[in-house]
Amino acid sequence: MNIDSTTSQLVLAIDTSTDMLACAVAELVPGQAGADVRVLATGDHLCRRQANVELVSTCQDTLARAGRSMDDVDAVLVGRGPGSFTGVRIGIATAKGLACGLERPLFGTSTLDAVAWGVWRSGVRGLVGVVGDAMRREVYPALYQVGEAGPERLFDVESVSKVPAAVSAWAGRADHDQIMLAGDGLKKYRVQFEAAGFSRFADEDAWNPTGEGLLRALAAERVAAHVGSGDATAPAQSGDPALVLPVYTRLSDAEENEAKRLGLKEPATVATTGCDDALADRHLQLRPMNVNDVAAVAALEGEVFAPSNHTPWSARLFSDDLAEPGHIWWVAHDEGQIVGYAGAVMAGGDAQVSNVAVAEGHRREGIAGRLLARVTYDAQMLGAATSSLEVDAENAAAQRLYAQLGYREVGRRPNYYGKGHDALIMEAQLPLVTPSRHDTPDPHASVRPWPIVAAPRSDEEAAAIAGAGPLILAIESSCDETAMAIIDGAGQIVANVVATQIDFHARFGGVVPEIASRKHTEAVVGVYEETMAQAGAHFGVDTLVPADLAAVGVTQGPGLVGALVVGIAFAKGLAAGSDLPLIGVDHLEGHLFANLFETPDLRPPFVASLVSGGHTMLVHVRDWGDYEVLGQTIDDAVGEAFDKVAKALGLGYPGGPVISRLAAKGNKKAIHFPRAMMHSGDYSFSLSGLKTSVITYINNENKAGRPINLPDLAASFEAAVIDVQVAKAVDAVRQTGAKDFCVGGGVAANPQLREAYKRRFGHMGVRVTVPPLSACTDNAAMIALVAKRRFDRGELSDLHMDADPNMSL
Template identity: 70%
Template sequence: MTTPDRVVLAFDTSTDELACAVARVGVGDGRRRVEVLASGDRPCRRQANVELVPTCLGLLDEAGLSMGDVDRVVVGRGPGSFTGVRIGIATAKGLGCGLDRPVAGASTLDAVAWRAWAAGVRGLVGVVGDAMRREVYPGLYGVDDEGPKRLFSVETVMKAPAAAAAWADRADGADIQLTGDGLRKYRGLFAEAGLTAVLPEALWHPTGESLLLSAAADPALWEGDGHPALVLPVYTRLSDAEENELKRLGMAEPATVATTGVDDALAGRHLQLRPMGVNDAPQVALLEDAVFAGTEHTPWNEAMFSQELGAEGRTWWVAHDQGEVVGFAGAQMAGDDLEVLDVCVSPARRREGVGRRLLARVTYDGQMLGARTASLEVFEDNAAARALYGSVGFSEAGRRPDYYGSGRDALILTASLPLSIAASDDLPDPTAAVEPWPMVDAGRTAEAAAAVEAAKPLVLSIESSCDETAMAVIDGTGEIVANVVATQIDFHARFGGVVPEIASRKHTEAVVGVFEEAMAQAGAHFGCKTLLVSDLDCVGVTQGPGLVGALVVGIAFAKGLAAAAGIPLVGVNHLEGHLYANLFETPDLEPPFVASLVSGGHTMLVHVRGWGDYEVLGETIDDAVGEAFDKVAKALGLGYPGGPVISRLAEQGDPRAVAFPRAMLHSHDYRFSLSGLKTAVITYIEAENAAGRPIDLPDLAASFQAAVIDVQVAKALTAVEECDVDDFCVGGGVAANPALRAAYRERLGERGVRVTVPPMNACTDNAAMIALVALRDYHAGRLVPLSMDGDPNMSL
């Protein structure tokens, strides 16, 4: 049987070469055939985000096609450069969402093996991918006339010497023909191990054609709806921060603020999740015994849990509330399957979604380690557990008769990863949970259609500069009709600050779900099921400043979406967005005015002479205000983020209790310095501890906060006078500090200056403020090309 050819756009950005091709893929005689129409493979070191989308458009044009002709997108999932992989996948997700077309991910290692096959290579082929840190991604294949066959189950990472030794120890090791970009660094090392057969360097990278050949050979990639949200990178390992954390959590000594930097019980939120440590084992064992004693499941003891934490390929998480463990879950890797070993929730905390959140965390870790599926065993008569597992995507795959005793069978349940776990309303964690695909708005009424048309132009804005994945939709009048923020705070709090690698990973996972939610919110505003991409007139995205790995995810998605939909793109300065957030509170605000931007990354005073016309009067020469709050909170063991915790403590303290310095208060300029104040606080803590005196946390917090506020307000007063303005505004996360807001209003109000601060929910990073700037630039025709890249150091 022959099916119609499909136009497939394929690309891979996981190495330092850009692989890209357009082809027709058809099925005949049970096999897929690939006819390449245009290809554009070339070196692209660190320029993938600049060159990828223009290359795709150029190849389509060369083939006499347009984006609308594309039936499917195939993207290399890695393993490879983490940032490179994410650029490719985020772009593919944007293209898929913009086209309403399926997206499939293929292994980069497989694509390299298929390149060797296409060049006529047969026999054993060993792909050596560069994993940095003297590590490689090894993949061994048996290549015959039909194509490469994997001789391994799942991609892994190994130290280069260990990988070379493992292959050299094989009886057929001398027959292995090496290829892959890892040979640029480790060819000599493999040769020393006796592996000297090396393919030509021209075959060391994937090509667009080899990626297509790899995808065509995998029937699973052509099944299902190809939802873009489900295409995720192949990482093979956790982030460095998570790996180090697991080592620390296996320590025998009790955890302290000195080793963790965080005291979770003081973080100000009730139910929290974090990886299990050896110090949790006693509570975990007690909960296990209380829940499972007398049931078909034999409870684990404390020693068993402690041993698990030091074992390779394990992931264990606990849910705790005010220091009490109320649930836990654990799993182990078995090839490319994650075996769920235990899920336990206190009876008093059931029906709160604790089990689902724990499953989300352990299976996410499994995905990072290369798991594609998850499996578990459950007692046939345990209806509650079966309902939980069924609700997140597990289904029956088999049965173990008499597993729990005579006549007490165990059911084997399996699920594809990621699980179908939607974020809760009060805890909108990033998630790969998805809506039905493709997006449709069946039955849109004439009234709804008219409302959408009357609201144009409609602009979708995207914000991913740090640890929030956010999107908003704004109409032509400036009304925000959708505003979605997926926070990552739970993923970073236990590290005492934002971990850039984790932030980038979560953006990649969450971006499609946030997009779908924003479009659904906008649709509801207009009286229909969802807004469609065809309703949009422009895409705006944060270009900088921010974390480069986080920025590129939002930008790559935005460029893919804009290219697919054929609509213009606007790049927005994140700092300008914080200025515009004041319009939510004071819509008639007009320049000139002075603004203070205070956040975890910035502290500055700005003379706003006009919208888009800014003079930075001065900024911090070291730490930002938000950064200082976080560091002091960490020193006190108060958790992350530090600002809200210190603010709450300060409400009960005496701001004059400790005489902390007011750095640069009399510098006669608008520069700030916070590092000296931070050091003074830490020195005070050490001195009090050495003297054996208890520290009054509210007094210390109030004194520290007052030292910060006094300098901020004093310089603001001078700036307002020198610039001769009647308005003053505040922007950034620290603008949510109640004492700072009150001080600005009181002191500046005495001078007759109107003070505007954004609503509390518009102080932290959000896409609504980005939408305001994007709409202005769209109207003004200030557009950016699809070669735009992120600018982590972008200035006003």
């Protein structure tokens, strides 16, 4: 659906990238000179760290003051930053939810452009320098030439700079005394600019982005993109909410540190690669290429391209290219053997793909698409908005792959691969789009149409969907999985989708919160669409639509705050856009309810052990919703201890599955490790001392030059953990008199722990329930179970709900 070029269209604009919550409702009215912006109401106000609480209600209030409702909105517009990382994501995730709920297009624009338009609106003309606050004593500098028609960019893409460097760059201009400064960065750094001789400052009311500024920036972008087309209001963007992402100007801290390491001309270590595959016994991991990979990559290059006219790169060429700034390379490997690689080079705002290759025995496994996703993700973080590549005009299979990812043909290079072998030039907007089951890739289309229109339904199909209700959509984003599920009125899960980020975190030996939050923002719309399509297939239609749902449930906490806010913001936007009730869910309660998948007749009271990467606790479930935490860890969680020991051994991330596989081959009595607090007389746990003991053992053996028997060490460590967990669980069951014992959390997938519980409680006549393996790790199906119970009881949340990272049972 596009903005109509002949009639006025109502646009809801929002931005939360700064301390100013910007919101406006306006009509975009077509005219001979372009699109005119007629603001009907604004809701701009200062809102420090409360954006996720106030944004949706501000949208509703602003629409009401404009005399309009959500149903009247024709399109949603959001400021993409740059700005506060969390703030930008709150705005974008909310806007994505609104667009999906309303089934309307979503557009994005630069927050810096919005500020420049605000300065224009205040009457300023001439040179304008916008100084956005980037934290870390950095700013987002943006220079404009502002005329009567509006501001014109004097830069290509948004960037970040240390304050002294930004001041120096502008002070070195011959016309620096003509620059009028604005932007929220001046609240901190005005004195530095004044010390450099700058004396012209816009009124402080024009330092922050406004809803009107966003709208004028979008209108100007459309005119610029369609000059001469006669279509002044047709969007330059597709309107697909999956493609609207924050304006990134840097990698995360973890990625920046890694990039520095990878650029060193010295052998890579486990700390650099993130995993020792031979020890970990892992398959098809992806990670950035390092200097130790170049020989294997060059060999694979020769094998793949030997039959073609392509001249293979040598190891020297790969090594030299790897060290160049702005050159990005990733590899796929199976137990240490390189089976694929992909690379790209930054060229302004475009990531030019150098090569993609997969070993013959590993083709048709989705590796090429995954590699391109990682390469272009890194490029996005460095400011790329598009990706381009060349492909042999006769390589139909590769063309189909690239078309599915969103690439389209934009040109041709005759004889590029030799006489008679032309190259097609293909280009895609970032992020790459992986089509859902119901999409039909079109190699000549740059983007898929949005919204995806559901096919007409028969009366029987409509009746089947209505009869299965109420249908509740549940969303989970507490850590590094973006997950959604739909549950019907009978408690059956009719859709369950999980998008994992393990490949992105494995190279760091654990979850990087900033990357997790970024990936949730990218994945949330795709997961939503696939969940609705999966539920649609259950009912024999192509996809469900928001009107089919009865409520939206979402994990409120506990978890990583940056990850939680994305799921909550999307859920709130979706609920507001589709006029559905919202239900906040405790993530830990979800792990308790996951046991119902294995034992549907499970009823309280019972005792449960929650063991995961972030939690280790014993809970007396007196009734559903009535929980007594008997005791929990005073330091590390079980899953955290597994990951840290695995990292110390170079076994990669996540550590639990690797330790478990090794332990199955070892002697658990080979090494004695402490059983901390096993006889403490309470239900508290401590894993820090055990972790330290294992790491000390590793260091001592290494210093003595003795080889470590990994299976024995893993088995001995695992036994020390299990002994304490089982002993305290037995005490809790005896104290409470419970006849049922349950387990929840990611560590509940550990086969030795599951067996130890069953063996010990079997002798006591206590029934043991452990969830299916798929329900142990984070998922939305368990969140759906809790959401349904709360919906049935009328326990709803309001749209002011925010993330609670420390939420307790």
